[in-house]
Amino acid sequence: MVALTPISRKPVGFYVPVVAAAGAFAGLFVGTAQGSGLLGIVIGALTMGALAFILTQLIKNETIARWGSVILLAVIGFILGGVPMLVLGVIFGWFFGWFSFWLYEGRYRAKVAPYLTPGQVLWHFAFRIICGAILVFLITPILVVMPLSFNAENFFTFTPEMLRFDPEGYSLRHYKDFFNSSAWQGAVWNSVKIAPAATLLSVSFGTLAAIGLSQQHVPFRRAIMAILISPMIVPLIISAAGMYFFYSRVGLQGTYVGVVLAHAALGIPFVIITVTATLVGFDRSLTRAAANMGANPVTTFFRVQMPLILPGVISGGLFAFITSFDEVVVVLFVGSAGQKTLPWQMFTGLREQISPTILAVATILVVISICLLTVVELLRRRSERLRGMSPG
Amino acid sequence: MKFTTTLLASSAIIGAGTLAFADAHADMAKEMTLVSWGGAYQASQDKAYLQPYLEMHPEISAVWDESSNEAVAKLRAMNEAGNVTWDLVDVVAADAIRLCDEGLAMEIDAEEMLAEAPDGTSAEDDFGDLLVSDCFIPQIVYSTTFGYRTDMVGDTPPTKICDVFDTEAYPGKRALEKRPINNMEWALLCDGVAKDEVYDVLATPEGQEKALAKLDTIKDDVIWWSAGADTPQLLADGEVVMGSTYNGRLFSVIEEQDQPVAMLWDAQVFDLDGWIIPAGLPDDRLARVKDFVKFATDTQRLADQSQYISYGPARLSSAPMVGKHAELGIDMAPHMPTDPANAKNTFLYNYEFWADYRDDIDAKFQAWLAQ
Numbered sequence: 001m002v003a004l005t006p007i008s009r010k011p012v013g014f015y016v017p018v019v020a021a022a023g024a025f026a027g028l029f030v031g032t033a034q035g036s037g038l039l040g041i042v043i044g045a046l047t048m049g050a051l052a053f054i055l056t057q058l059i060k061n062e063t064i065a066r067w068g069s070v071i072l073l074a075v076i077g078f079i080l081g082g083v084p085m086l087v088l089g090v091i092f093g094w095f096f097g098w099f100s101f102w103l104y105e106g107r108y109r110a111k112v113a114p115y116l117t118p119g120q121v122l123w124h125f126a127f128r129i130i131c132g133a134i135l136v137f138l139i140t141p142i143l144v145v146m147p148l149s150f151n152a153e154n155f156f157t158f159t160p161e162m163l164r165f166d167p168e169g170y171s172l173r174h175y176k177d178f179f180n181s182s183a184w185q186g187a188v189w190n191s192v193k194i195a196p197a198a199t200l201l202s203v204s205f206g207t208l209a210a211i212g213l214s215q216q217h218v219p220f221r222r223a224i225m226a227i228l229i230s231p232m233i234v235p236l237i238i239s240a241a242g243m244y245f246f247y248s249r250v251g252l253q254g255t256y257v258g259v260v261l262a263h264a265a266l267g268i269p270f271v272i273i274t275v276t277a278t279l280v281g282f283d284r285s286l287t288r289a290a291a292n293m294g295a296n297p298v299t300t301f302f303r304v305q306m307p308l309i310l311p312g313v314i315s316g317g318l319f320a321f322i323t324s325f326d327e328v329v330v331v332l333f334v335g336s337a338g339q340k341t342l343p344w345q346m347f348t349g350l351r352e353q354i355s356p357t358i359l360a361v362a363t364i365l366v367v368i369s370i371c372l373l374t375v376v377e378l379l380r381r382r383s384e385r386l387r388g389m390s391p392g
Numbered sequence: 393m394k395f396t397t398t399l400l401a402s403s404a405i406i407g408a409g410t411l412a413f414a415d416a417h418a419d420m421a422k423e424m425t426l427v428s429w430g431g432a433y434q435a436s437q438d439k440a441y442l443q444p445y446l447e448m449h450p451e452i453s454a455v456w457d458e459s460s461n462e463a464v465a466k467l468r469a470m471n472e473a474g475n476v477t478w479d480l481v482d483v484v485a486a487d488a489i490r491l492c493d494e495g496l497a498m499e500i501d502a503e504e505m506l507a508e509a510p511d512g513t514s515a516e517d518d519f520g521d522l523l524v525s526d527c528f529i530p531q532i533v534y535s536t537t538f539g540y541r542t543d544m545v546g547d548t549p550p551t552k553i554c555d556v557f558d559t560e561a562y563p564g565k566r567a568l569e570k571r572p573i574n575n576m577e578w579a580l581l582c583d584g585v586a587k588d589e590v591y592d593v594l595a596t597p598e599g600q601e602k603a604l605a606k607l608d609t610i611k612d613d614v615i616w617w618s619a620g621a622d623t624p625q626l627l628a629d630g631e632v633v634m635g636s637t638y639n640g641r642l643f644s645v646i647e648e649q650d651q652p653v654a655m656l657w658d659a660q661v662f663d664l665d666g667w668i669i670p671a672g673l674p675d676d677r678l679a680r681v682k683d684f685v686k687f688a689t690d691t692q693r694l695a696d697q698s699q700y701i702s703y704g705p706a707r708l709s710s711a712p713m714v715g716k717h718a719e720l721g722i723d724m725a726p727h728m729p730t731d732p733a734n735a736k737n738t739f740l741y742n743y744e745f746w747a748d749y750r751d752d753i754d755a756k757f758q759a760w761l762a763q
Contacts, residue, residue: 155628248473336477337457348458352430354621
């Protein structure tokens, strides 16, 4: 983006308090970690306000000032708390050096429209900060898990060695546990066997149901739809208990088939909903045209209708897969120990032994999901490029 | 076409499943589902009894189900559904008594089903008083007791149970189990009730109020736990200065994980853990389970288990055979809750009292918690 607005230097009375406020905010976290949030706020505000003033008014040369602030805070951090505080000091030094000059030089104004009032400029940045904060809030729990999974201890704790970045504090033992333990490996295989089978069933039945229910002449369409979607609405524990008693009587409890069927029942609503949504945009005259050309309904479905509604089918299938892969309540009821899936193993592991092996598994799963999503996204872009459509 | 094949295939799968279920009618079943608690305890059972048994019978396969926590509810459901999939269930004595009363556990003939001691003592005498229910096959004696952070208690580490209630001398959070059992006894004991009167007092509404009032003095400093793994985690984090849990968990924290934690054995509460066999097993599965139980509860196997975890074997004849930890090589005897140095002041879980009063006191305790 190019500069939209001419910029000018701002008075001390404006940017020093703003930097001090940011310092207070940072101080709140550092202070709380050290035991006194209030003291942290005061110290953060004072030091960062003073730093902004010194950098911009006394040193003036921006390059020197910003490097100086990085080095100064890094040294202070190192003296106070060793390597981890040094890293924190570098980050803080860089940020506050940049922030001071950004405000002082008025650069923040450069890329927003010239006609905005100060209030609108403030909102412009506040909005971005709020979005960023929400993102941090959503993603931190996942990120925290990753370093903890390399813990050398058997607890969910950041040990002093880990915080000092001492290699002694880190290890791959929980990953080794995961790959060497027959319980975990068995659980992985069960999940890998059950989820695709359940997905296949829910996609086939869900797509058929959605197509059938989208025909005008089917009686009681709404009632049938409601019944098919009910597994999504009824609390899981109730479906699970019901399935348990029913499957026990028909001899399906504690078998792979039982778990697959139960998961398929949970996945079908997702497929029905996504496929129904894509069918809304489907032009029925195409099927009539196909019939007119002599194609039977099955050929019409596979050659004409299916390719057009495929995105809905695939996303429904993905939801069905994830439902089965993540599901713990129903499998606890319908399965027996022989069908222990990954979520079940994680659930018992978490409850009975709180072992960081779970964190290692979680990290592996997160990495796999990121890879899968990236691949899907790349494929989607590629196919759009091939079809001559530019990505949105 | 494709779709018809899918349909056919899936119905074929269903058919095959039903067939597989109807199969397996040999003399002794080839599969066993054992239910236990997970964690280090289940691992000790696996190493001490199951793996040796599987080595002797390579044709058998066995799976563990970590469901002991909800064993009573699940067995009730299984019984109602007419589909008991468990072969052998590890439960605490109180649950065994309940299951036995409800007819969900099979009655055991100790003489016939359990191995005698090497010196010829009958199983009934060897287990002695620990056979607290007709359905119960005891394996271990464990205790619920306290551990504390050695680096958070200053120069005067806690020595008495009442130090738990002394927030001035030992500031910081405490971890207590989220149920009245044990907590009420400890509260009364520290409120000046003599040890042999604790249950008489606790039987009265005033006594229950008194115990809750005592607990109320530390309520703001308590983190309530419900799984045995919680307290070790909280201690390792330094979130709590002291906390109750099963002594084996604390042993693991102290000796295996090398955390700055020590035991407070005062007023530890003994309890028993053991097997029950679900009632109404088919003959082939019952035969297999009987064979396994006879092996798994003999003198040698129970002694072997104590190499892996610091719980006392339930057989008298196993006690002299308690040796060293299998990996650490330390003597296990001083870590047993039953060791004379540790067992100076102990309670035995009062099965009769809690069977009578549990529902009532539970309700009061939960109401107090919610206040």
